[in-house]
Amino acid sequence: MLKRALKISRVMLSVYYAYMVEYRAELVFWVLSGTFPLILMGLWVEAAQGDQFNLSPTELVQYFLAVFLVRQFTVVWVIWEFEREVVEGKLSPYLLQPIDPAWRHFFSHVAERFARLPFAFLLVGLFLLLYPYAAWLPRLDNLLLGLLAIAMAFCLRFLMQYTFALAAFWTERASALEQFWFLLYTFLSGMIAPLALFPDAVRAVVLWTPFPYLIYFPASLLINRPENVAQGFAAMIFWSALFWGLNRWLWRQGLKQYSGMGA
Amino acid sequence: MERYLKVLRLFWGTAIAAELEYRLNFIVTALISLGGLAGSLFGLFLFYRTGYEFEGWSWEAALLVLGLFTVLQGFSATVLIPNLNKIVNQVQQGTLDFVLLKPISSQFWLSTRVISPWGLPDVVFGLVMIGYGGSRLGLGWADYALALVPLVLGAISLYSLWFMLGATSIWFVKIYNVTEVLRGLLEAGRFPIAAYPVAYRVFFTFVVPVAFLTTVPAQTMLGQGGRGWLLASALLAVTLLVAANRFWRFALRFYTSASS
Numbered sequence: 001m002l003k004r005a006l007k008i009s010r011v012m013l014s015v016y017y018a019y020m021v022e023y024r025a026e027l028v029f030w031v032l033s034g035t036f037p038l039i040l041m042g043l044w045v046e047a048a049q050g051d052q053f054n055l056s057p058t059e060l061v062q063y064f065l066a067v068f069l070v071r072q073f074t075v076v077w078v079i080w081e082f083e084r085e086v087v088e089g090k091l092s093p094y095l096l097q098p099i100d101p102a103w104r105h106f107f108s109h110v111a112e113r114f115a116r117l118p119f120a121f122l123l124v125g126l127f128l129l130l131y132p133y134a135a136w137l138p139r140l141d142n143l144l145l146g147l148l149a150i151a152m153a154f155c156l157r158f159l160m161q162y163t164f165a166l167a168a169f170w171t172e173r174a175s176a177l178e179q180f181w182f183l184l185y186t187f188l189s190g191m192i193a194p195l196a197l198f199p200d201a202v203r204a205v206v207l208w209t210p211f212p213y214l215i216y217f218p219a220s221l222l223i224n225r226p227e228n229v230a231q232g233f234a235a236m237i238f239w240s241a242l243f244w245g246l247n248r249w250l251w252r253q254g255l256k257q258y259s260g261m262g263a
Numbered sequence: 264m265e266r267y268l269k270v271l272r273l274f275w276g277t278a279i280a281a282e283l284e285y286r287l288n289f290i291v292t293a294l295i296s297l298g299g300l301a302g303s304l305f306g307l308f309l310f311y312r313t314g315y316e317f318e319g320w321s322w323e324a325a326l327l328v329l330g331l332f333t334v335l336q337g338f339s340a341t342v343l344i345p346n347l348n349k350i351v352n353q354v355q356q357g358t359l360d361f362v363l364l365k366p367i368s369s370q371f372w373l374s375t376r377v378i379s380p381w382g383l384p385d386v387v388f389g390l391v392m393i394g395y396g397g398s399r400l401g402l403g404w405a406d407y408a409l410a411l412v413p414l415v416l417g418a419i420s421l422y423s424l425w426f427m428l429g430a431t432s433i434w435f436v437k438i439y440n441v442t443e444v445l446r447g448l449l450e451a452g453r454f455p456i457a458a459y460p461v462a463y464r465v466f467f468t469f470v471v472p473v474a475f476l477t478t479v480p481a482q483t484m485l486g487q488g489g490r491g492w493l494l495a496s497a498l499l500a501v502t503l504l505v506a507a508n509r510f511w512r513f514a515l516r517f518y519t520s521a522s523s
Contacts, residue, residue, distance in 0.1 A: 187302035
């Protein structure tokens with residue numbers, strides 16, 4: 001059982017890695033299109049020069065570079081592909097295979113991470129040239145926890161988006177759900193500013209949502225400023241379990257609904 | 264010229280008729296725009312809540328910039344994205360052949376074929392924000408009218424850049440997402456250019472002219488900035504527009520159609 005799972009993941013990873021590397025130019029542009037945190041880095045560094053915020057420019061550079069990296073590792077686009085598969089009826093042949101189609105998407109995302117890695121680090125290196133005083137190394141324990149947090153953040157984000165994607169069984173515009181969710185993600189996850197700069201009341205509310213654990217939590221681990229580590233991991237596990245349950249239930253209901261358009 | 268207007272009316276009439284089939288979509292996009300607006304305001308508020316100000320920009324003035332950004336966002340969702348992001352499909356499937364055969368400028372056809380009304384909520388919300396900020400600052404109709412000039416010039420520059428990037432798909436079919444890079448960088452236009460460090464300012468003025476899209480129109484509206492910026496804005500728009508046309512003709516020489 002385990003041997004079979006390992007074999008499947010190895011084959012899928014190598015297949016999708018080869019596929020992703022074929023479109024390297026495209027990948028570079030996807031990396032470059034994620035410059036939003038770097039733009040905000042400029043704004044916050046300039047703003048922090050006057051000591052009106054309780055973070056120093058150095059900390060902010062480190063934070064936003066970490067945000068950029070976390071974001072690169074947790075980019076998910078499964079809803080656009082799944083929606084197309086359902087609307088065009090391409091899902092049908094995959095249903096015949098003895099493996100859940102979710103895994104196919106999951107491994108294509110994971111493989112893409114490895115292909116994207118070198119470009120992302122190159123861009124971080126470039127910005128360290130611009131702000132050489134901010135160069136830092138995460139402590140080993142923080143690095144390991146941070147990597148674990150990134151992996152879990154990716155899984156949670158994938159799970160959430162895949163759950164919304166299942167709405168495609170009932171509507172042709174499932175991606176609208178994701179667009180709305182993405183807004184909340186952009187503004188509440190810590191991508192526009194570290195949560196320490198949020199008003200206290202807003203921060204208290206936001207910590208109950210899944211968003212800060214997707215960006216802010218892993219990024220603060222990477223820059224050696226961990227906060228409530230156990231609570232963060234617990235929140236991620238809680239939200240993952242919730243969406244996993246919802247996902248499986250929707251999948252079963254959806255398959256009853258699915259009629260294989262065009263097939 | 265008259266022929267082009269007639270064609271344009273037909274293009275947009277059919278496009279709107281087709282889009283209106285999805286009326287629920289309107290509510291959905293309006294909700295998404297509203298959410299985006301709330302988020303942008305929250306982002307700006309984070310900077311201003313402790314008494315910090317972007318150098319020389321009060322909260323109301325910064326709202327003008329954000330409003331202008333939202334209007335341009337609506338403009339690109341209405342005209343630019345639905346047209347220019349499809350050039351790559353035409354190249355990939357070889358249907359560009361049919362466009363080239365038509366007795367009409369192919370650049371015109373590719374840039375105006377469809378219009379999507381779903382960017383309108385953004386335009387409306389952006390105008391509301393400008394109206395709010397402007398009334399707090401005591402701006403009059405003359406100020407708004409004057410700002411229209413650099414705004415239109417900025418829109419022309421934006422279109423030209425976008426079109427040139429779209430045209431590169433003649434050579435590199437699979438890089439349609441190069442326009443996503445542009446869109447990512449344009450996000451910088453949410454904030455006045457004075458808010459950035461020097462290196463960023465140089466980049467967003469001379470490399471990717473974000474400054475001319477939102478900051479210059481806002482400065483004109485506020486009666487600052489002077490003629491120099493307006494002149495530069497006009498020069499940029501004309502240069503980019505001519506360059507876009509030249510570039511398209513140059514690119515077409517390399518077009519070999521699909522599967523032939």
